[in-house]
Amino acid sequence: MSSNNRLRIAIQKSGRLSKDCQALLKQLGIKLNLREERLIAHSTNMPIDVLRVRDDDIPGLVMDGVCDLGIVGENVLVEAQAERAKGGQNAEVQKLSALDFGYCRLALAWPQELGPQTQNWFNGKRIATTYPQILKDYLRRANIDAKVVVLTGSVEVAPRAGLADAICDLVSTGATLEANGLMQGDTILESNACLIQNTNLSCPDKLALINKLLPRLKGVRQAKESKYIMLHAPKARLSEVCQLLPGTGQPTLLALAGNDDMVALHMVSSETLFWETMEELKTLGASSILVMPIEKMME
Ligand SMILES: Nc1ncnc2c1ncn2[C@@H]1O[C@H](COP(=O)(O)OP(=O)(O)OP(=O)(O)O)[C@@H](O)[C@H]1O
Ligand SMILES: O=P(O)(O)OC[C@H]1O[C@H](OP(=O)(O)OP(=O)(O)O)[C@H](O)[C@@H]1O
Ligand SMILES: [Mg+2]
Numbered sequence: 001m002s003s004n005n006r007l008r009i010a011i012q013k014s015g016r017l018s019k020d021c022q023a024l025l026k027q028l029g030i031k032l033n034l035r036e037e038r039l040i041a042h043s044t045n046m047p048i049d050v051l052r053v054r055d056d057d058i059p060g061l062v063m064d065g066v067c068d069l070g071i072v073g074e075n076v077l078v079e080a081q082a083e084r085a086k087g088g089q090n091a092e093v094q095k096l097s098a099l100d101f102g103y104c105r106l107a108l109a110w111p112q113e114l115g116p117q118t119q120n121w122f123n124g125k126r127i128a129t130t131y132p133q134i135l136k137d138y139l140r141r142a143n144i145d146a147k148v149v150v151l152t153g154s155v156e157v158a159p160r161a162g163l164a165d166a167i168c169d170l171v172s173t174g175a176t177l178e179a180n181g182l183m184q185g186d187t188i189l190e191s192n193a194c195l196i197q198n199t200n201l202s203c204p205d206k207l208a209l210i211n212k213l214l215p216r217l218k219g220v221r222q223a224k225e226s227k228y229i230m231l232h233a234p235k236a237r238l239s240e241v242c243q244l245l246p247g248t249g250q251p252t253l254l255a256l257a258g259n260d261d262m263v264a265l266h267m268v269s270s271e272t273l274f275w276e277t278m279e280e281l282k283t284l285g286a287s288s289i290l291v292m293p294i295e296k297m298m299e
Contacts, residue, residue, distance in 0.1 A: 010070040013052035020101035074191040082133030093196040102193030108185035110166040128158035129168040156180040234285040
């Protein structure tokens, strides 16, 4: 691959998704020379360049083919797609995978002192948001006639500042709403970070590299969800012990030196073992129960 033929991946420079994006690229085996102030980071072991930009710019960079891949919140992606479609611009991207970070929801909220409200209350009201297209789409579908006020930051202070009657903003723990005396209403969109690809990408080398990275991504996700379980179990209760273990894989059984009544059991489980299950295993006579994290997996 020539130097101008390197796979370009856009990620958020600094914000909620940056650390997770960098960690993910590292887990995929992409070594990066990241310097705080640099826009582009070149990989030292793969033909990959990482562009670090504002998250709002990522969908457009991928749609226009400036970058081949991007990691962005679905909230930003859906808003950008609606905005570009409205302007008659190309709004297509291929969504390769949802990622397990950046979970948040776009929800309506209003001053707590007003108490619970129905959808009808929003008629004639002003709603502040950074996501006007998603909000307008929701209002249209819900048949609500409200005015949308666009703010690019500090949306949560809009009602107190007299700029709006309600807001439509991102919520994760709810702490920001609480700190600003706001009550949460309907969720308009649930969002995770996701990996997107330019739909017109045709360079065989780049496509081959993506096809190498995708199984790694799957492996990283599976590894996070899986555990390696080791325990000693009485031979006589083996089938009952196995029934308690999550996952469908066959366990490995090993003899224990100097003990004919017990065997060592090893298995990869698709989920963790809860304390309750460990206590039940103990009741069946199992001992030395270990639940260990897995770093990487390949089937
Ligand atoms: N509280 C949260 N918890 C988890 N994920 C969140 C949270 N808030 C936002 N996100 C997700 O992270 C993305 C980036 O959030 P952030 O607040 O860093 O954006 P920003 O201020 O617009 O950054 P930028 O400077 O890149 O434009 C959001 O678009 C959303 O997908
Ligand atoms: O429900 P919570 O857990 O409080 O999270 C929600 C807040 O998180 C995000 O802002 P962020 O903290 O990233 O700062 P920003 O608004 O300056 O981007 C979002 O815009 C909300 O304000
Ligand atoms: Mg932004």
